[in-house]
Amino acid sequence: MDSVRSGLRAGDLEKDNYGRLSCTSCEQELGTENDPDEIGKIRVCPNCESKWQEM
Numbered sequence: 231m232d233s234v235r236s237g238l239r240a241g242d243l244e245k246d247n248y249g250r251l252s253c254t255s256c257e258q259e260l261g262t263e264n265d266p267d268e269i270g271k272i273r274v275c276p277n278c279e280s281k282w283q284e285m
Contacts, residue, residue: 234273234284243282253280 234251237243243260244252251260253275260282263272270285 231272231281231283234282237282242280253278255280 232240232242234243238245242254244254246252251273252258253260256275256277258275258277260273261276263274263281265272270283273282273284274280
C-alpha cells in the first residue's frame, strides 16, 4: 500500500480544487476507511479497490 503523496506523484491519484481525491484509472472519488486503533486513514477506490494510506 502506497501513501497518498506517492500516489499523487506517480499519477495514480488526482486532487481537485476542493481537495477531493480521485483514482485516475476509474475516475471515481475515493472513500475512507478509518480504523480507530491505527494512526491515519486508508483511502479506498470503490471500483478497483486500490488502497492508499493518508497520514
